[in-house]
Amino acid sequence: MNKILKKATTALLPVPAVLATVGKKDGGANIITIAWTGILCSNPPMVYIAVQPIRFSHSLLKESMNYAINIPTQSLLQTVDFCGTVSGRDIDKFRETGLTPLPAAHIAAPLIKECPVNIECRVKDIWSLGSHDVFVGEVLAVHYDEDVLTDGAFDLKKMDALGYAAGQYCATGDPLGRLGFSKRT
Numbered sequence: 155m156n157k158i159l160k161k162a163t164t165a166l167l168p169v170p171a172v173l174a175t176v177g178k179k180d181g182g183a184n185i186i187t188i189a190w191t192g193i194l195c196s197n198p199p200m201v202y203i204a205v206q207p208i209r210f211s212h213s214l215l216k217e218s219m220n221y222a223i224n225i226p227t228q229s230l231l232q233t234v235d236f237c238g239t240v241s242g243r244d245i246d247k248f249r250e251t252g253l254t255p256l257p258a259a260h261i262a263a264p265l266i267k268e269c270p271v272n273i274e275c276r277v278k279d280i281w282s283l284g285s286h287d288v289f290v291g292e293v294l295a296v297h298y299d300e301d302v303l304t305d306g307a308f309d310l311k312k313m314d315a316l317g318y319a320a321g322q323y324c325a326t327g328d329p330l331g332r333l334g335f336s337k338r339t
Contacts, residue, residue, distance in 0.1 A: 164190075168317035168324050171234055173224040173269060174203050175255070176214040177262035183255055185247040185266070186211040187238030189318035190286060191223060199293035201275060204286040210242045215289050219277040220261035223291075224269035227314040231323055234316060260294040270299035270313065 174188045190204035201223060205212045215221060226234050233251045240247070248255055255264035258274045265272035275291025302312045310327050317326040 168319035168326065170225065170326070171316040171318040171323060172203075173226055173230075173234060173237055173253075173266055174211070175222045175224060175263045175266060176211050177218045177220070177264070178214055179217065182246065183248065183264050184211050184214055184242035185237045185251070185253065186242070187234050188223075194290060200278065201273060201291050201293060202288050203291070204283075204288045206286050212287065215277065216280070218262055220263050221275050221277070221289065221291060222258060222261065222263045222265050223273040223275065224266040225271040225273075225313075226266075226269050226316055228316055228325060229314070230268060231316060235323070258295070259297075265297060270302045271308075272297040 169189050170191055171187065171189050172191055174186050174191075175183050176186070177183050186205065186209060188203045188205070192202060194200040194202055203221065203223065205215060233253065236251060237247050240250075247253070254267035256267045256272075258265050258272075261274045261276060263274075265274070273291075273293055274295040274297075276294055277289050278292045279290040281288040281290065298308060302309060304312070310329050313327050315326045317324040
C-alpha cells in the first residue's frame with residue numbers, strides 16, 4: 155500500500171467528544187463541546203482540554219480555574235453537536251438542552267447528570283500554543299453512573315462513548331483486547 159504525503163495537521167484520530175462544564179460568576183454555568191482533550195499524566199492524574207481564546211468558555215475557565223469533563227453517550231449526540239455549534243454568550247445551554255446540572259464535590263463547575271462519567275478538574279497550568287490554549291487539569295474526583303460499572307470497575311462495553319474524527323462523530327467502545335493480551339498464551 156502506498157502512503158500519500160499530506161501537509162501537517164491534527165491527524166490523531168479519533169479523539170473523544172466530551173462536554174466540558176465551567177462555572178460563571180453569576181452562579182450559572184456553560185457547556186462547551188470539546189474534541190481536543192486527553193490524558194497527560196497518571197500520577198498525579200492530569201488531563202487537559204484545548205480551547206480557542208475566542209470561545210466564551212475560555213474567559214470563564216481563566217476566571218474560575220476549574221472545569222468538569224463530562225463523557226456523553228451516543229444517545230446525547232445531538233446535544234453534543236448543539237453545544238459545540240452555539241455560544242453560551244447567547245443562550246443557557248443547560249436550559250436549551252434539558253441537561254441537568256449536578257453539584258460537584260470539589261469544584262464550582264457543575265457535572266452533567268446525563269453523562270455517565272464526570273471528571274472534576276482544577277486548572278494547574280495554561281499553555282498558549284497558537285490557535286488553542288491548553289487548560290491542564292489536575293483530576294480531583296471522578297464520578298461514575300453505576301450502570302457503566304461491572305463489579306465496581308469501569309466497563310467500556312456499557313459506555314457507548316462518542317468519538318470525533320475529521321469533522322465527523324463516530325462510535326467508540328468496542329473492546330478489542332486487554333493490555334498485555336499479546337503476551338498471554
